[in-house]
């Protein structure tokens with residue numbers, strides 16, 4: 001039997017198209033990242049061979065394990081999890097093209113030091129805590145500009161935009177303001193014209209809220225459950241220290 005992810009991917013593209021049509025956006029302006037935590041490499045391969053290209057992992061260990069198995073299947077990979085400084089070296093061995101989760105200067109500095117040593121550079125997004133929940137990582141919207149100015153001074157890091165995990169709520173009127181806050185923050189940062197900072201990427205929207213995120217301006221959505229099914233680990237395993 002075909003892996004259900006194939007059918008699910010069709011559904012996701014359908015949802016993207018409908019959300020875009022509703023807001024007059026071109027679906028080609030939305031990138032789909034498959035959030036692949038807990039998903040075995042064989043299943044990721046199936047989705048990649050069906051025409052997907054971008055994947056994201058949360059844990060360096062897990063990324064490393066799958067990296068070898070996926071290296072002959074064309075794809076691009078981003079790191080979307082909480083980054084710890086003792087994992088930077090390993091992370092840089094896994095050919096990620098972007099780290100979406102820079103949320104404090106200390107980790108940016110350590111990443112910069114290692115990249116300098118390896119004569120490499122890295123695209124990054126600044127992770128913002130848009131829902132004001134203690135349990136979420138990310139710089140507060142109030143402190144985002146200051147952090148971005150500092151990170152922009154590190155020559156190996158190229159800021160491309162913002163990432164957020166929205167509020168988990170079935171109530172749309174609570175979720176939407178988080179995403180709107182991100183769009184406003186993006187515009188605010190653009191006005192600051194910080195040297196070397198690009199703000200084209202707005203990474204927001206997951207399985208349950210991708211439509212709202214697209215309506216509010218997401219350019220990259222990160223989808224796990226709605227493609228691969230429910231995970232056995234609770235998200236807290238990935239989102240807290």
Ligand SMILES: *Cc1c(COP(=O)(O)O)cnc(C)c1O
Nearest residue numbers: 035080206207222223224225226
């Ligand atoms: C797991 C994860 C996602 C995808 O979440 P789903 O609800 O399964 O679609 C997106 N972003 C991050 C950072 C994640 O850890």
